[in-house]
Each structure stands twice: as C-alpha cells, then as structure tokens.
Amino acid sequence: RKEVEQDPGPFNVPEGATVAFNCTYSNSASQSFFWYRQDCRKEPKLLMSVYSSGNEDGRFTAQLNRASQYISLLIRDSKLSDSATYLCALEAAAGNKLTFGGGTRVLVKP
C-alpha cells in the first residue's frame, strides 16, 4: 500500500456544485495532516490543516478519520478558480517532513 494515496481524477464539477474526495494513508503514527492546492507548474500552497474534530474554512471542509486512516476535503459552491490539483500531505512528527499524495485534479466548468 502506498504511503499516501489519492484518486488522481479529474473530477469534473459544474460551477456551484459540491465535490468531495479522500486521501488514504498507511502510517498510523501520522500526526499532522494538511491539504495543499497546486496550480499547474506552481508551488504547493497550504489550503488548510486538518484537525481531529474536522474543520471548515469558508467553502472548504476537511475531515480526519483516524480509525480508517483517511482525510477528506469537501468544496461547496465550487468556483472556476477552484480548478487545481489538491494534494494531501501528512507529517509523522513535528518538523519531520511532509509526505505528499499524488494529488486529485479538480476541474470546475461553467
């Protein structure tokens, strides 16, 4: 099993719709979890950290399920500007290193 696994997509999403996707991880000792956004040929940009209780930032909601070892990201009211690749990343210990998944591509269409 890969350390961090994501459905590569693409997820084709009508503008205004909701899209959700998961990321599974194999290392049960992972401590910190993040969602990053990456635009074509650009650097990953932190979208949000993922907390145990789940957290929301505007139209974005992240969940962590430690028992099943996955995190999820939900985007509500999708905008054209949400089109990007969404990378999940985890950290086994503070400052250790980030391990990335391969990314899920989201295409929001008018």
Next chain:
Amino acid sequence: EPEVTQTPSHQVTQMGQEVILRCVPISNHLYFYWYRQILGQKVEFLVSFYNNEISEKSEIFDDQFSVERPDGSNFTLKIRSTKLEDSAMYFCASKSTGMNYGYTFGSGTRLTVV
C-alpha cells in the same frame, strides 16, 4: 505575508555540470526542506535540515546532492554532476515549530538538464 524565496526560477545546464539552487527561508523558521517534482509526478521529499545539520534524507538524495546553510539566511542545494533525470522542479520549504503548522513553499526552480 512572509514568503520563501528561490533563485533562479529557471536553470538550464549541461549534463555533468554542477548546479546550485538557492533559497531564502522565512526568517523565524527553524526547519528547512528541499523537495522535487518531476513533470507529471508527485512532490517528493529530498532532505530536511534543522539546527545546522541534515535531519533526514531520502533515497533520492545520494552523494551527488548536498545542502548548506552558509549564513543566517540562505539555504542551498547543490547537485555536483547533473544527470538528465535530475530535470525537475525543485521546491524549497520552511516551517516553524509545532504541530499543525503547515510548510511554506517557495515558487521553485525549474531545472532542465540537457
């Protein structure tokens, strides 16, 4: 907002040549990293650096690679003898202390080995 700065943005080099990629991490961050991303592939960890020494390195980070923090601000990645397969985007990142603090990435250096 503080940012990680990388130079150059694009470097073309001949196979076998040495390259140095430069990064200026965020000033109060303590952890520094290099990652690379081959076109169409995932972001891969190369090396982490803390307290003026390497704390972890991946299998990719072989003897051809080295890192330095020559002064209080710069963090460099050197590739001694570049190969065609070293062509990739190289991202520098830095992080403050504590859990749940995300890593901030620089805009990357696109290295093309010809």
